[in-house]
Every structure is written in structure tokens, then in C-alpha cells.
Amino acid sequence: MPGFLCDCWPSLEIRALLCAMGCIQSIGGKARVFREGITVIDVKASIDPVPTSIDESSSVVLRYRTPHFRASAQVVMPPIPKKETWIVGWIQACSHMEFYNQYGEQGMSSWELPDLQEGKIQAISDSDGVNYPWYGNTTETCTIVGPTKRDSKFIISMNDNFYPSVTWAVPVSESNVAKLTNIYRDQSFTTWLVATNTSTNDMIILQTLHWRMQLSIEVNPNRPLGQRARLREPIAQDQPKILSKNEPIPPSALVKPNANDAQRREVREKSITLEITVSRIKSAPDPKHQLWNPEGIKRNKKQKTCTPNVYHTETYMWQTETEHTVSRQTLKVCEATVAGQLKRTIS
Template sequence: YQPCAGIDRGVNLKQSIINSLCGWGRDSRRFLVFFFSSSGSTMSKLSPEDINVLSVRAYYDSKTATNTTEMANLLKYESQHFRCKVQLELPECIADRCWSIGLVQACDRMYLENRYGQSGSSFWEFHPLKSGRHKMVNDSDGRQYPFYSLTSSKFEVRRGVISDSLISLTYEDHFYPTVAWELPYYGGAKLTDVIRKQDFWVWLVAIKRASSRSATSDVFNAKNDEIYILKTMRWRYNLHMTFDPTQPIGKRLQRIYDTQEEQPVILESNHPLPLSALSPPHCNAAQSLIWYPNNPSDKPKLLVPPKQIIVPWDTWTNDMAPGRHLSVKKPDQCKLVGEWAHDTEIGVDINTMSGAANSRALSNLETGPSKQPRVSSRSRG
């Protein structure tokens, strides 16, 4: 037998074999390589079935609650916290590809109204949802799609030997916006209600990166990366606060309705992910704040523009206020990130091993401009 290509007799044999394995595909030759665990048994190649989910928790933190701060010109409020905690186990094995294991969150319903009596309301909105062009909006910090954050909600597996590993993943989510008491641009209309209704999906996923993947590229590639769904969760958040604008600052809050109708749910069967849940724009970049007066003869006013859009600006303004002439110049910082013409659902359910691992398996998939992540702070509308 000839020695494996790339093995240097002058270096550590185990590491040299790993280097040889990771270099497969560089030429036409292939070699049979056996890896042995500390017990002497042959180590297998990492597969989705090897990822053992030990525990999953999704819950509202009972130690947190809705808190409000009344300031001279602004109302600040902070919602109850949602938390997700997962424990995983990986066996001793070999990874011939890089893997990313972590938590993905996306929003599929957004209703956030700041009501100013009979004058009208300002709404935080996601254009991809309002227009029906996308099924969901990814909810991450925008630094490494599709995962919620770079740190505690994601674990990276690099190519090579993997020791027995216990992995903990966690994140928490809550809202902490500010709202104006009065609207000087509309006759001093005064805040009377804050109404918030949002629905979220959460997935525990394992992404097997494409073999051709660049070592510096951690962005999900819908065509070449393979995504496996380990667990699926849902949570819904509802909040209604009423205010008396005739009262002095510090005494305007009248009632808080924040009892959730249901607790977060861990689904018995997994749900696939639409492409929009895995790619730009993320919630903080897609959100806009628009004033909609109740008087139909008055024009809406764009208060906070989005940072990322999926369609050209003229199309965006027509979608957001059809027939109401929301005419405003496109902000310089607003970037076009592209639309999924077919917001197809992908992901292999690890329980049944059914579903499409990526968009390569789907025919006639059309995409807009190249989707790349952009850094954005995590403010919540």
C-alpha cells in the first residue's frame, strides 16, 4: 500500500492524516483512511444523527415584567424577557466539513401600533411581511446570518477530530423602544395606546457547510450549504398599554395588559424554514416607522426609514401606503438587499430525514441581488 498523500513522516501522524482528509478533492486520487477513538474503535464521520439534543427550554422569564419610564418628551418601556436554552452532545468523531449549530429566530407577524387618540397612529412595520413578498423576517443582529447572535446562540465545528463535547446554547429577547408623547407635526396629537402583537419561530439547526466554502465566509449559502432541523419552537408576545395624556408625567400610564395567552411551545414535529428566515434583511434593518393619520385627505409621513429593503424604493413606498402618496426621497443609508422571488421552505427534519437540505434540490428557484449580511445595532421598535 502506498502512504496517504500529504502525510509527512516528520510530523505528528494523527494531525498529518487529518490534513490529508481535509485536503480530499484537490486531486483525482482517493485513499482509505481509518480514524480510531481512544477506546480503539473506528471513529465515524459526523452526521446530523450524531447530534444528540439533551434538553430544550423556551419560556418567559418570570423574574422580568413590563417596565415603563415616563420622561418629559418620551415614554420608555421594556417588555418581559423570552429565553431559550439548549443542551447538545456530540460524540467523538471526524468532521470532514465545517458545521454551524445554533438557534435561528424569525418573525412572521408584526403589529406594533402607537395610537394617538382619534388623530391616527404610527406603526412600526416590516415591509417584507406587510407586502406579502416574504413569509418571514430573520431576527438576528445581522452579523452572521441566520443565527440570532455571534456568541452564545451558535457553536462552530471545524474540520478534523471532534472530542466528546457538551454544548450549551442560549439567548434572550425582549423589546425596549421609546415612544413620543406628542406629535408636533400633527397638531400635538397625544399618545393614548401602545399595542404590540408579534409571532416568532425559533429553530435549532445544524448547517453543514459546502466543501468549497471559504474559511472566512460564515454566511449561509442557500444553494450549497445543507441545513438540518433539530427542533422547532414558537412564541407569541402581546402587550397593550393605555395612557391618559391629560395627566402629568409620571402618572399617565393607566393599564398594562401583558398576560400572554400561551407559553412558548416546543413543537412535536419540525417545520421547514423559508429562505427569508435565513437571510437579509433582519428585523432591525427592515423595520420602518410611518405615521398614518385617520383623516384620509392627510398624507402618511415616514418617520424612521428602513436600513435594508428587498425591492426598489418606489415599489417600497407604493407597497407601504398604496394610494396615499407616501412620497419621500430614498435615504442614502438604505440598501437594496434583494427579494426571494420564491420564498421556498427548506431544511431536512432530523426526525424523519425528509425535506430539501438546500435550494439546489429545488427547481426554478429565482433570487434577487446577492444577499450579504450588514452590521446593525440591535434596537427594537
């Protein structure tokens, strides 16, 4: 967004900082030889030395684009005498995530990874959702089919960044009035360079990287569109770390679900009238799964219970302290009173 940098630091100071932090981390020179004679000649990793860009062109959402994390490796695979297939590529997992969007005194929304947050898993797969466990299947991997008679030399590379849209207005609210005041995001990742024998499932970790992306955007919703948001520190990202000692890959980083499918959206609002339509599908007539009407909530339809293989939709209106939980893999509904709040969970 034009002019947002000058609200943070003088542009010359920013350019100096970005240049100082923009060096590429690399392990080169002496080649490293692993089991099966696999050789890693060079590994590079960096985050582009540019600030996060902000786009206010839409009256509905704010968009931002973070700098790219980039990694590449030059690998040599020795001749494969047998009829075997090897895949060399990048595997990535998210080990930490904080992602909050604040709407002033109206409340906040967040994206959360429950199992990771509760410590049930150490990391969650960041695969493309198709080619598990690999981050992707174009430049991110190389497949060598044996038998081969000579060395196979290749470069594999990957990149990653964030480019989301955040609503100006409070989510699940019918109002279109801009209330967004702050965006905060802090995520950490581990990225592994791995060679796998698909015939034996033998997996060799060749390199381990750590990287982190931090973001803070301050928003004044009362200012004209195009002048609302400004980037706060950190302007430049810390560069990735290429570890001298490899780390094991947690089992949860190799299987479904990936981070995009597992993340759950939380929306917390205060003293606001809401109207939400919810669909139920094929629920057994079990009381614990029945729609329940707590005292004080006015409903515009009579109480309904769930019957097998029956679809129905109901609309609710209330004014209270509320918390809404929405998952991407979602079609169940339950309601409960927790600490004086009404909590609706769709998971």
C-alpha cells in the first residue's frame, strides 16, 4: 500500500535493514555423502528481503502478501542397480501457529490448529494436500526410476508464503461496517530434504531447516479505504536456519490432515445480535446430538429433534456473550453453556 512504510520507519533505514537481513543461508563447499551413496552438494534457504505488502483495493476484504521463503538443494543420486524407485524432495510441517484478527471491542477471530495447540502432536503436515508427505510434486520433488547406469544430478526447490484475505467487517455478522483493527500472525515451520525408497519405504533425512514468519498490521477502520492499514514490526523476517544436525520427522508430519484442512476458525463476539443458519445432516436420534434451546434464546421455529437420514435447517437469533467455532471439515452442530457464554461448535 503506498505510504504505509513511511508510517513505520524512514525508507532508507528499512532498505538498510532488509539488505542486512536478506542474505541467503547456504551450506556448500564440501559435499556430504549419506547412506546409499546419496550426495548433497549444496543447500540454500532464504526469505525474500522485502516487507509484507498490503492491498486495500477491495471494500470487502484486506489482502496481504508476505515475502517468500525459498529453499533449494543440489543432489546427486548414484547409479541404481535394482528395479527401484527413489523420490528426493521437500517435506514441511507447521510446529507453531498464532493467527488473530482483532475487531476492536466487537471481538476477534482466529485460525487455530487444536491438536497442535493442545500438545497432542509435535507438528502438522504442510503438504499440498494431494502428494503426502511431499510439499508438492513439481519442482519440490525428483523421481529416479532404476535401474540406472550413471549418477543422476538434479536441483529441487520450493517456496512458501502467505496471501490471505481478511474481512473488514466482523465475520458472521450481517453488518458491512469496517471494524478490523489489528492482524497478528506468527508461524514456525520445519522443512526437511528427504530421500525415500518407495519399494522399501526407507527414508533418509538429508537436511533440516527451520524458518518463521511474523506479521503485525495495525488498522484504523475509520480512515478512508486505501489509508487504513500499516505494517508494524518486524518489517524484515529472520532468515531461515540450516541445522548442522538433522531432526527426526514426527509421524504427524507425514500423514493427513494437512494444516489447511485441520485448522479451525474461532470467532468471538461481544453483546451483538446474530442470526445464524445451521444445517444438520443424517444424525441419529441421540439426545446428546439433538438441537437444544437454552433458556433465554428466542427461536423462530419450534424445537426439532434429529431423526435418521433427515436434513433440516434452523435459524437462531440471540443477543448475549457469544463464541462461535467453525471448522473447514464441518457439518455437526452442538450447543453448550460454558462459563455463562453460549458456545456454538460446528466441527
